[in-house]
Amino acid sequence: MSADRDVEALVSAVEALRAEVDRAVLPLDVPGRAEAVAARRGLLDQLDDYVLPRLRSIEAPLLAVVGGSTGAGKSTLVNSVVGEAVSRPGVLRPTTTSPVLVHHPDDARWFADDRILPGLARVTGRDTGEDQPGTVRLAASSALPAGLALLDAPDIDSVVSANRELATQLLAAADLWVFVTTAARYADAVPWDLLRTAADRGTAVAIVLDRVPPEAVDEIRPHLAQMLRDQRLPTAPIFSVPEVALEDGRLPAWTFGRLRDWLQALAGDARARDIVVSQTLRGAVDSLSGRVGTLVTASRAQRDGEESLRASAVEAYELAQKHVADGMTDGTLLRGEVLARWQEFVGTGEFFRQVESTVARWRDRITAAIKGTPAPVDTLGEALHTGVAALVLDGLESAGSETVRSWRRLPGGPAVLAADPTLGATPLEAGAQVERLVRAWQGEVFDLVRTEGQGRRTNARVAAYGVNAIGLFLMLVAFAQTGGLIGAEVGIAGGTAVLAQRVLEAIFGDQAVRDMAAKARERLLVLTEELYARDRARYDTALSALVSPEDQARRLEAAAARLTQVAR
Structure with missing residues (x-):
């Protein structure tokens, strides 16, 4: 089978799985339902936002999502790399529900339609300061090389649950996570929960350690590297950004030079870019069957719950029938x-x-x-x-x-x-x-x-x-x-x-x-x-x-099994 036919077969299997996941319903409030509903939503988001778009357009630019905790400096970093204010920085960002996607002008066609993130409407032009939930703002910049796009995501620990959910969704849509943390918060639990998810799904990750006091670099960096190895992310590169005064709201060029050069090299090297995309795509596809298992278990729990309810009704009416029979004699x-x-x-x-x-x-x-x-x-x-x-x-x-x-x-x-x-x-x-x-x-x-x-x-x-x-x-x-x-x-x-x-x-x-x-x-x-x-x-x-449906669990299992077979 040719490579093109291999991809076609894989797309067909993923589409079939996506149809079964979308068809799956979990209406009864049985134990584990909330987790299964969230898992189903996460599966659909990643299938629609990343797996299927990437499989259908393997040659599309690499999308790097810049994510991290509140105040980690994500927007400042993006603005600094681009060389202009494309994303509004601040600890309390009124635009956190409106992520910003920066791309080279020649790559506009890849992002103007709903190929990725179909649930978010596109807006263009400069930031007006107005919050626009449910949108992604596109910003073209020649400062980024063609073949690479940066998406500034909401805070993963935002006090607004919708922002946290959107941040998680956007990270699942990425070829590459550029995860920004600080010297003071790099060991926080929330970031590591997401990084463990990245490891489980084989997602390519790069870490930006921001606001590092010069005297603490030699102590913090090795510790962070060890934590990454412990969480099965031993190859994730670490880029340190020292704690310095901003210049016109942006970092001095020398502080993020290694990160900028790495991103440009990644964009300019088709083989390196393919390796990153293949790693993340393969990991995402391989994780699907296991994640569908959560829905299979939940579907069986739904059937068990239904059977218990039906059985209790049958028992009640059988007892009533016995009451009549006894009353007759x-x-x-x-x-x-x-x-x-x-x-x-x-x-x-x-x-x-x-x-x-x-x-x-x-x-x-x-x-x-x-x-x-x-x-x-x-x-x-x-x-x-x-x-x-x-x-x-x-x-x-x-x-x-x-x-x-x-x-x-x-x-x-x-x-x-x-x-x-x-x-x-x-x-x-x-x-x-x-x-x-x-x-x-x-x-x-x-x-x-x-x-x-x-x-x-x-x-x-x-x-x-x-x-x-x-x-x-x-x-x-x-x-x-x-x-x-x-x-x-x-x-x-x-x-x-x-x-x-x-x-x-x-x-x-x-x-x-x-x-x-x-x-x-x-x-x-x-x-x-x-x-x-x-x-x-x-x-x-x-x-x-x-x-x-009675056969929901069986259909999900069959679709997952077919995907596993095709993906081998």
């Missing part, structure tokens, strides 16, 4: 109002004491009692309806409340709840939905009675009691467990269950009654489960709007 539905309406249906409590122990006699007494007095079927049916509806609605409300409580405790949950405040309350239509569910279920129970009573003899027996009455008997039998009742309720409910079951067995047979009761319970549970699933979907929908 523990006697809960045979309490209070249902017991009272049942007694009205068959007469007073004396009725139970008068019933004979044999099935035939019991059936005859029940038939006579029912035929002799019109049965208040509607009130018993409404009591059962109300009891079942209350049980189902209570489970629905409990599931929603428990889901909200658990999401408030889980990573990422509060943000999802904040994005959709309606999740914190039971929907207004829930009551009506439950009412429709119970009436639909009762209707299915009545249909089950009609279906089972298709035989002529059985049909006559059903007709003797009425389909609705037999359906209510079946509902009572379906709920006829007494584990949840106490005291006198047990005997009454037990009698209710036995009496209703004996009537049904006399009509349908004992096995048919067991099958019908099981079908009735199962159908109510199915309808309840469907209702709960629809309500739980509110949480799934809200969560789906704030989650990363």
